[in-house]
Amino acid sequence: MKKSAAIGKNLQLDAEETSILEAFESGELRSAGLSPEAVLKYQSYAEATFRKDARINIRLSSRDLKSLQKRALEEGIPYQTLISSVLHKYVEGRLQEN
Numbered sequence: 001m002k003k004s005a006a007i008g009k010n011l012q013l014d015a016e017e018t019s020i021l022e023a024f025e026s027g028e029l030r031s032a033g034l035s036p037e038a039v040l041k042y043q044s045y046a047e048a049t050f051r052k053d054a055r056i057n058i059r060l061s062s063r064d065l066k067s068l069q070k071r072a073l074e075e076g077i078p079y080q081t082l083i084s085s086v087l088h089k090y091v092e093g094r095l096q097e098n
Contacts, residue, residue: 012074048088052084065079068082068083
């Protein structure tokens with residue numbers, strides 16, 4: 001199975017996104033590369049986001065939970081991961097309101 005077909009099952013891609021994905025997969029696009037400092041910075045973000053060393057229980061309204069689950073489904077990730085990511089961005093000061 002082609003990668004873009006597998007990705008398409010989880011995500012809804014528009015025509016532009018599909019053409020970009022296909023161009024990348026065919027080798028027409030290449031990474032611009034990152035500086036070693038940027039790579040280390042993003043690695044530390046990923047490690048902090050995915051490190052699960054504490055457990056909490058939280059009560060939410062069923063309406064909020066359903067909205068979170070719907071958004072996570074749209075993003076193609078588990079809703080717990082979405083909640084963790086939002087909380088992480090908030091405490092890091094990187095969550096911005098529209």
